[in-house]
Amino acid sequence: MRVISGRLKGKRLMSPLNDKVRPTLDRIKETLFNIIQFDVQGCTFLDLFSGCGGVGIEAVSRGANEVIFCDWDRDSLKVLKTNLKNLGIDSFVYEGDFKQLLKKQPPEKFDFIYIDPPYAGDHAQTALEMIAEKKLLKKDGVAIVEKLTEDKREFSAPGLKMTQSRKMGNVTMVFYVREDNE
Template identity: 45%
Template structure:
């Protein structure tokens, strides 16, 4: 069995600011960049504390760890790759975070079987795998929920009608957006 090399990410705000966490070097695993995370959490600055968070397609867990560091009540990490899921669990232990769980399995399967209410959802699936639209179609959220979506620039996802886009930025490679589920 070959040894997996590791990379590091830095938590940029909150209780664990400047803490570095390891993540495995896995093809296609791309943690949300520091400057993008900083923008996203500036958008969310008053909306993270005390909320239930879902980090679907967690990968390195950068978004979920950032939410925990900033006072999220609970974070559920969904990650299919076994090495990434193990590293997420190890990082939670390192931080002493007892208010988070890692579900090692298919995020789309979990979404269809667990229509739980979350206050904040991070959707940043691996690029080029056609996972975003099925995830969007599977999410069942209550009014007021916030959804962060990151997707490749070439993708034209169909967002649910009841989602209001609050913020949107893009680079040449990808878009990152924040939505809120509207009241009926």
């Protein structure tokens, strides 16, 4: 795993040595940031289920003003903190359940929220519902869910609408915006 572009381009990232964590592949990160590239500079970015931090670190490298990382897995957090330290990144890392972070309603809203939960379970649905309920996206903000392409569930939440989905092999990214953006 590596940083694809920006001031940290080419820097290698550590990943956990266990199979509990599934880091976002470089080609998926590249596709994501090709889509949002013109809006990353100066943005606020929440990396939910951040694992070793690849997506959030990519946002930092490309000029995000603030990135908050959130994960609960001890091994992932250890690797995430090592990656941040090795790259000289000073970001807030929330260690715990994503629901607790979203309930606290962070002090500011986000331009981007990347949601990459364990594929089994309803974490993506719960996260979208809480993001909509707490109004955690800025007016033109985007929530992005990473899921298995074979997972035919359509996640939704009142107040958010799906704008596009991108399929990349066995992974699909689904993009949501606030309904009041129109």
